[in-house]
Amino acid sequence: MTVKEQIEALRQELREHNHKYYVLDEPTISDYEFDMKLRQLQQLEAANPEFHDPTSPSLRVGGAVTKNFETVVHDFRMYSLDNAYSKEELAEWEARVHRLLGVDNVSYTCELKYDGASINLTYENGKLSRAVTRGDGIQGDEVTTNIRTIRSVPLQLKGDYPEKFDARGEIVLPVEGFTQMNKERVERGEDPYMNPRNTASGSLKLQDSSLVAQRPLDCLVYGFAARSLGDIKTQYDILEQARSWGFKVPAEAKLCSSIDEVMQFIDHWDQQRHQLPYETDGVVVKVNTLAQQEELGYTAKAPRWAIAYKFKAEQASTMLREITYQVGRTGAITPVANLDPVLLAGTTVKRASLHNADQIAKLDIREGDTVFVEKGGEIIPKIVAVDFNQRTQDSEPTSYIAHCPECGTQLVRNEGEAQHFCPNDTGCPPQITGRIQHFISRKAMDIEGLGGETVELLFKEGLIANYADLYTLTVKQLLPLDRMALKSAENLVQGVQASKEVPFERVLFALGIRHVGETVAKKLAKAFKNIDAIMAAELAALTAIDEIGERIAESVVSFFRDPHNREIVDRLKDYGLQFSLSQEQLEGQTEVLKGKTFVVSGVFETLGRTELKKMIEDNGGKVASSISSKTSFVVAGDNMGPSKKTKADKLGVPIITEQDFLDML
Known part of the structure; x- marks a missing residue:
């Protein structure tokens, strides 16, 4: 046997043992024997570097x-999930699924919702090529080097797999491993970690991959994303196929033929979840058939075909010492409960949001009360009730503040809105710095080298009073600031200058117009093409755009009516920011389909549904999720929903093929 053949044989043998130990939990050799074989491979590879292979088991140790x-x-967006906190909410979701699909029977795949850090693993020709954190769902951080150290992540797949696809999973820290890590930390005199989820998430961003390799992290795969999944037709097939290719897939997943079976699955694991090796906070319920998933599609944030049922959150009681008030970038006032520290779901809670004056009045929350706190969705602490038996005789009802705690301006509360606002948007410090922090944020201008603390410092030192001032900063101005070395100052100035290339829709979002989020900013940019057209737009023109209601339209008009805002936009224009769609974005856009509304249904031969919908919008058309008398055409592929066909026929809406649609263009 040649040296190359020896190396290949050892690699294949170690991959098999690795899979049996870390994925199947069925080891067939001792740890010592495994280590000896690994050492032999490392010695052969070191002596023969020409046979290097990035998928070699020897690279698992990091370094x-x-x-x-x-x-x-991300090549394919990583959506978040809508949540259900009761069986009633789950039943409402099921009814909505049935209504949209127009069928009475739907099967579901139920999977436990493991509490960890989401990861996207890209495989090309069966080899792990890239690992990226979820981030904001649109983009994340590449952590491939660290992920390679996790033994349950296959570096080389087995069997018949697509040429390129993404595997979606959760990086988790088993309870047993977490307990052992904390035991060792305490013995070394170090503080223990608070909970497995945060520790797993933090591990992915460690700079030294050898430290990641020392942590008993696991990767549990639950889905694929690809242009085509070939013969895979259901979510349950995805789980089975993932196992066959070498991924670790929890065995607890179950195929359910009715919502009653789903409820039984939830009830069982609500009682038994603490027996599991990992922390779990709920059950993810997915429509099983992929064609039906395609039919249901997505909202702006989440798939319509899946929902996370969250187990009842852990509760704790503690003393509410003081109610303070925070001012947000839009001037919204948020009351905050300052609590005696209490351990809740693995973290120490000291503060909880009280939301608004109505919530305080509804629960009759007062300073000095003993309150019950839980984590909404086990993430954000909230007060759910007051222990009135513990209330003292001299307790006074909470009187909501009338003036801004930061600038003293009298607060206003608009009709129909729950929150109070400080109207002093140009003179209230937290609003000023909040708008600048929003402007530089990742989804907006994403200015490298500039964070929230630096914004506060620049404002305090009088170097900036609004986000346009960022573009006047010089290295010479920055150097005298605390903790600002030459390299940091240069990086900040360069980051600001680089942001001039950020596309128009993100600049529009960065301006911080109330009610204008990422999705609305994209719609406005697409409809009006440039900032001047938006600034000149009247209410009627704005509300004519799909999903732009009166509240958003009024906010846009109000923002650009303000001379201060117009002056800042003019300054940003002069500094060279992108205030119109690029030539590349404008290419391929026409008004051919203007005034026409399309519903897309089924699976298509040459176009993906997302691509087809984009073509409709790029050519001036509107995409709707359901058929109505206003629908112009239904573009139908294979497996079109029967209820949609019935409704289209009833309303006389033309049903066209994919080719008919392409011919229109």
């Missing part, structure tokens, strides 16, 4: 150091 984690845009 490479990552100084900066590159931001990578």
Whole structure:
């Protein structure tokens, strides 16, 4: 046997043992024997570097150091999930699924919702090529070097797999491993970690991959994303296929033929979840058939075909010492409960949001009360009730503040709105710095080298009073500031200058117009093409755009009516920011389909549904999720929903093929 053949044989043998131990939990050799074979492989590879293979089991030990984690845009967006906190909400979701599909029987795949850090693993020709954190769902941080150290992540797949696809999973820290890590930390005189989820998430961003390799992290795969999944037709097939290719997939997943079976699955694991090796906070229920998933599609944030049923959150009681008030970037006032520290779901809670004056009045929350706190969705602490038996005789009802706690301006509360607002948007410090922090944020201008603390410092020192001032900063101005070395100052100035290339829709979002989020900013940019057209737009023109209601339209008009805002926009124009769609974005856009509304249904031969919908919008058309008398055409592919066909026929809406649609263009 040649040296190359020896190396290949050892690699294949170690991959098999690795899979049996870390994925199947069925080891067939001792740890010592495994270590001896690994050492033999390392020695052969060191003596024969020409046979290097990035998927070799020897590279699991880590050692490479990552100084900066590159931001990578996902090929397929990683959506979040809508939540249900009761069986009634789950039943409402099921009824909505039936109504949209127009069928009475739907099967579901139920999977436990493991509490960890989401990861996207890209495989090309069966080899792990890239691992990216979820980030904001659009883009995340590349952590490939660290992920390679996790033994349950296959570096080389087995069987018949697609040429390129993404595997979606959760990086978790088993309870047993977490307990052992904390035991060792305490013995060394170090503070223990608070909970497995945060520890798992933090592990992915460690700069030294050898430290990641020492942590007993696991990767549990639950889905695929690809242009085509070939013969895979259901979510349950995805789980089975993932196992066959070498991924670790929890065995608890179950195929349910009715919502009653789903409820039984939820009830069982609500009682038994503490027997599991990992922390779980709920059950993810997915429509099983992929064609039906395609039919249901997505909202702006989440798939319509899946929902996370969250188990009842852990509660704790503690003393509410003081109610303070925070001012947000839009001037919204948020009351905050300052609590005696209490351990809740693995973290120490000291503060909880009280939301608004109505919530305080509804629960009759007062300073000095003993209150019950839980984590909404086990993430954000909230007060759910007051222990009135513990209330003292001299307790006074809470009187909501009338003036801004930061600038003293009298607060206003608009009709129909729950929150109070400080109207002093140009003179209230938290609003000023909040708007600047929003402007530089990742989804907006994403200015490298500039964070929230630096914004506060620049404002305090009088170097900036609004976000346009960022573009006047010089290295010479920055150097005298605390903790601002030459390299940091140069990086900040360069980051600000680089942001001039950020596309128009993100600049529009960065301006911080109330009610204008990422999705609305994209719609406005697409409809009006440039900032001047938006600034000149009247209410009627704005509300004519799909999903732009009166509240958003009034906010846009109000923002650009303000001379201060117009002056800042003019300054930003002069500094060279992008205030119109690029030539590349405008290419391929026409008004051919203007005034026409399309419903897309079924699976298509040459176009993906997302691509087809984009073509409709790029050519001036509107995409709707359901058929009505206003629908112009239904573009139908294979497996079109029967209820949609019935409704289209009833309303006389033309049903066209994919080719008919392409011919229109």
